[in-house]
Amino acid sequence: MAAPFPVVFVGADSGSWRIQRCDAVVGEGLPQAARLNVLPTREPLLPANPAFILRGSTGHVRYVEQTEKLDLAKVTPPLARPEASCGALIPIRKSDAWWELPQDQRRAILEQRSRHISLGLAYLPAVARRLYHARELGEPFDFLTWFEYAPEHASAFEELVAALRASEEWRYVEREVDLRLVRDD
Amino acid sequence: MAAPFPVVFVGADSGSWRIQRCDAVVGEGLPQAARLNVLPTREPLLPANPAFILRGSTGHVRYVEQTEKLDLAKVTPPLARPEASCGALIPIRKSDAWWELPQDQRRAILEQRSRHISLGLAYLPAVARRLYHARELGEPFDFLTWFEYAPEHASAFEELVAALRASEEWRYVEREVDLRLVRDD
Numbered sequence: 001m002a003a004p005f006p007v008v009f010v011g012a013d014s015g016s017w018r019i020q021r022c023d024a025v026v027g028e029g030l031p032q033a034a035r036l037n038v039l040p041t042r043e044p045l046l047p048a049n050p051a052f053i054l055r056g057s058t059g060h061v062r063y064v065e066q067t068e069k070l071d072l073a074k075v076t077p078p079l080a081r082p083e084a085s086c087g088a089l090i091p092i093r094k095s096d097a098w099w100e101l102p103q104d105q106r107r108a109i110l111e112q113r114s115r116h117i118s119l120g121l122a123y124l125p126a127v128a129r130r131l132y133h134a135r136e137l138g139e140p141f142d143f144l145t146w147f148e149y150a151p152e153h154a155s156a157f158e159e160l161v162a163a164l165r166a167s168e169e170w171r172y173v174e175r176e177v178d179l180r181l182v183r184d185d
Numbered sequence: 186m187a188a189p190f191p192v193v194f195v196g197a198d199s200g201s202w203r204i205q206r207c208d209a210v211v212g213e214g215l216p217q218a219a220r221l222n223v224l225p226t227r228e229p230l231l232p233a234n235p236a237f238i239l240r241g242s243t244g245h246v247r248y249v250e251q252t253e254k255l256d257l258a259k260v261t262p263p264l265a266r267p268e269a270s271c272g273a274l275i276p277i278r279k280s281d282a283w284w285e286l287p288q289d290q291r292r293a294i295l296e297q298r299s300r301h302i303s304l305g306l307a308y309l310p311a312v313a314r315r316l317y318h319a320r321e322l323g324e325p326f327d328f329l330t331w332f333e334y335a336p337e338h339a340s341a342f343e344e345l346v347a348a349l350r351a352s353e354e355w356r357y358v359e360r361e362v363d364l365r366l367v368r369d370d
Contacts, residue, residue, distance in 0.1 A: 002281075003281075004320060004321045004323070006323060042323055057321040057322075058321075059320070059321050060284040060285075061287060061288060062247070062288060063288055064287050064288060065287050065288055065289040065290075066287045066289055066290055068287070069287040096187075096188075099245040100245075102246060102249050102250050102251045102253070102254040103246060103247060103248055103249060103250055103288075103292070104250040104251055105251055107288070133321050135189060135244070136189045136242040136243075136244050136318050136321060136322070137242075137321070137322065138189070138191060138227055138242070
């Protein structure tokens with residue numbers, strides 16, 4: 001794993017990804033934009049008239065344990081596969097109650113009781129993922145979760161999202177926006 | 186726990202804390218400065234001619250478990266106690282080998298084998314502490330560790346620092362600077 005690297009997601013009139021939908025799942029949504037830019041730098045040159053700007057950083061794993069890490073490594077694909085023309089950006093903020101929990105209780109909710117890691121694993125390599133952390137950057141969301149998949153795996157992706165939203169972990173989600181994207185440039 | 190809050194440490198000619206020593210413990214040191222400012226905001230008004238600027242953010246606990254959290258809460262003092270006129274700022278960066286470890290292996294090294302949490306607990310309430318995270322902010326250090334104690338606990342603080350530096354966890358420290366401070370304004 002290299003050093004953490006930054007990302008800036010910008011909703012604007014131009015950008016590599018067309019925004020198909022932008023739904024407020026829990027709490028406040030995001031301003032409407034036609035397209036999404038994914039800019040892999042901390043201080044990017046911004047497009048004109050951005051509708052929203054979301055900043056994040058990759059980081060080390062917070063809950064994944066040794067055997068899970070090995071299992072994930074076997075099936076995790078790279079991003080930007082040519083066939084993966086569908087994307088999703090799902091920014092999430094969790095409640096103070098979540099962040100006040102000690103590490104062992106968060107792990108128990110996230111994996112033992114919500115199967116978050118196992119669920120994601122079951123949809124690999126079809127659904128490629130990347131997690132960006134944003135909470136300690138002073139951003140409005142804690143995480144910017146990113147997904148890429150081929151059109152034929154769209155229903156599998158809906159299953160994954162539905163399973164996570166039905167989990168105990170998701171009771172701690174106090175803001176969630178769901179942007180669905182198509183890469184067409 | 187409130188939302189994470191930022192800090193900017195600035196070495197300069199003015200500031201609330203006088204810098205007594207600034208030692209490079211592992212790797213590169215920091216430029217010399219007479220005094221240290223502790224500015225609790227993300228974009229502060231900076232003093233003139235800063236020698237160095239280090240940014241961080243508080244965050245949630247990464248390794249502390251339920252019983253440890255309760256034990257810590259019982260004896261953790263606030264910062265800025267009038268008698269705690271001694272301070273230390275110890276910025277630390279760990280190696281890629283550390284960050285590549287899964288959560289359970291980092292926890293095992295940090296607490297089961299290095300007793301990091303228990304050691305800190307043993308010196309509470311004498312040595313007040315605050316941990317700022319900096320890695321995902323793109324900073325040169327991963328952590329900015331902050332300590333405050335009264336002059337009569339100076340030797341206890343040296344014991345604590347020596348015990349941590351002798352631990353297995355510290356083999357993963359690839360840069361460490363140790364600034365000792367006196368609050369005299």
